[in-house]
Amino acid sequence: MAETRFSECLIYWYSGTGNSFLVAERIAETIAADGLSVSMVQIKKNLIPIVPENALIGLVFPIAASGTYPFIWDFFKRLPPADNKIFMADTLGGFSGGIKGPLGRCLDAKGYQRIGAIEIVMPENFPPGRKSSGRQAAKRIEPGLEKAEDFAKNLLHGETSWKDIPVVSELLGAVCRFKSPWQLMRRIFAFGIVAEKCSRCGLCVKLCPVNNIESTGDGVPVFKNGCQICMRCIAYCPERAILSKYGQGLDYRAVSAEKLLIDWRKI
Numbered sequence: 001m002a003e004t005r006f007s008e009c010l011i012y013w014y015s016g017t018g019n020s021f022l023v024a025e026r027i028a029e030t031i032a033a034d035g036l037s038v039s040m041v042q043i044k045k046n047l048i049p050i051v052p053e054n055a056l057i058g059l060v061f062p063i064a065a066s067g068t069y070p071f072i073w074d075f076f077k078r079l080p081p082a083d084n085k086i087f088m089a090d091t092l093g094g095f096s097g098g099i100k101g102p103l104g105r106c107l108d109a110k111g112y113q114r115i116g117a118i119e120i121v122m123p124e125n126f127p128p129g130r131k132s133s134g135r136q137a138a139k140r141i142e143p144g145l146e147k148a149e150d151f152a153k154n155l156l157h158g159e160t161s162w163k164d165i166p167v168v169s170e171l172l173g174a175v176c177r178f179k180s181p182w183q184l185m186r187r188i189f190a191f192g193i194v195a196e197k198c199s200r201c202g203l204c205v206k207l208c209p210v211n212n213i214e215s216t217g218d219g220v221p222v223f224k225n226g227c228q229i230c231m232r233c234i235a236y237c238p239e240r241a242i243l244s245k246y247g248q249g250l251d252y253r254a255v256s257a258e259k260l261l262i263d264w265r266k267i
């Protein structure tokens with residue numbers, strides 16, 4: 001039985017290729033098994049956060065450029081002032097360092113009580129063209145999900161913490177909050193749709209969390225210039241028609257596209 005009772009648990013999550021979705025889902029299922037009602041809400045550009053009184057709030061997302069994607073940071077900044085207990089879990093390929101500190105201080109300033117933070121190594125989904133994600137999946141996903149489950153159990157019993165190395169975390173975290181690294185990555189990889197391969201199914205338009213891919217009616221969708229390199233469109237295109245400018249795709253996804261299309265779900 002949990003040490004602290006909450007009215008409910010609300011987990012805000014984002015996942016480009018499914019790793020963070022799996023972690024969010026495992027945490028949600030573990031907390032729900034303890035008798036708490038849990039909702040999973042997908043973070044997208046301009047989502048307005050709701051923080052019900054006495055709810056346990058969770059934030060689950062991928063690491064990118066040592067921190068996270070700009071639209072996820074914007075979401076964190078939009079969280080309303082509140083004194084709810086809150087936790088975070090990120091997934092990463094190997095090294096981050098730049099999120100627990102800056103996010104922790106953003107939440108402190110709003111009045112939240114930080115009760116736990118965890119970083120879970122999952123298969124790498126970057127850069128495009130990488131070949132080893134499938135092999136990593138076999139080795140990393142199950143241990144990662146076990147870690148998520150233990151974390152959720154410990155959370156409910158008040159046995160987690162949120163530690164970081166302040167100055168180092170601040171410096172690393174600053175990288176992803178500047179525009180230039182994203183502009184540079186956009187220039188280097190320059191994702192685009194190969195018109196001859198595209199079946200015009202529109203899945204990429206639906207999956208893009210920042211509305212950067214625009215439908216052109218019956219035509220091939222077009223990329224605008226706000227891509228945040230989350231790898232969703234490239235990983236899930238059924239025709240493998242989305243490639244970097246060097247012709248590289250991504251042969252990795254941890255869950256089906258259908259799971260990533262659900263914005264709100266009760267566990």
Ligand SMILES: Cc1cc2nc3c(=O)[nH]c(=O)nc-3n(C[C@H](O)[C@H](O)[C@H](O)COP(=O)(O)O)c2cc1C
Pocket residue numbers: 014015016017018019020021061062063064065066067091092093094095096122123124125126228229230231254
């Ligand atoms: C643009 C980009 C930048 C990334 N930067 C990092 C990084 O700095 N450190 C790291 O360990 N992993 C990094 N990764 C790997 C992802 O964090 C990791 O594969 C994550 O589990 C993906 O989660 P998702 O499937 O939920 O999107 C990066 C991935 C992308 C697409």
